[in-house]
Amino acid sequence: MEITVNPSCGPRMIKTYLDRVTAGRFQELGVTVAEAQFLGAIHHHEGATLKELSELLSVDKSHVTRTVTDLIEKGLVENTASGHAYSLRLTEEGERTGAKVKGIVDEAWAHLLEDLTSEERDAMDSIIRKISQKIREAQA
Secondary structure, eight states: OOOOSOTTHHHHHHHHHHHHHHHHHHHHHTOOHHHHHHHHHHHHTTTBOHHHHHHHHTOOHHHHHHHHHHHHHTTSEEEOSOTTOOOEEEOHHHHHHHHHHHHHHHHHHHHHHTTSOHHHHHHHHHHHHHHHHHHHHHHO
């Protein structure tokens, strides 16, 4: 199969765009782009451990530890486990901030995709799901 577009260009460009257009608004909420991503992951995976977040977000455990520590210090996340174990959940403030983050991300994506037809959006969603599944299988 011949690939006519550099496959790394598209995803990298999209991430760069989304980070650029959301960073300032996230900063107004008191969170970084990385922290915003963690809020979303913890919202969707309540009770997640550091290892699980590392796998979900494809980042190293030391980055997870630093970011989670910052979110706990900001009062957005709490560890409900005892001892050295982690079971993470959003605080009430974390839920409010996370909802605002989701709105910002949704707006950015809506702007990015506004010229696509619903069929093109459905096709893109299907393709991304298949690629994501392939990656998860390869990492298992």
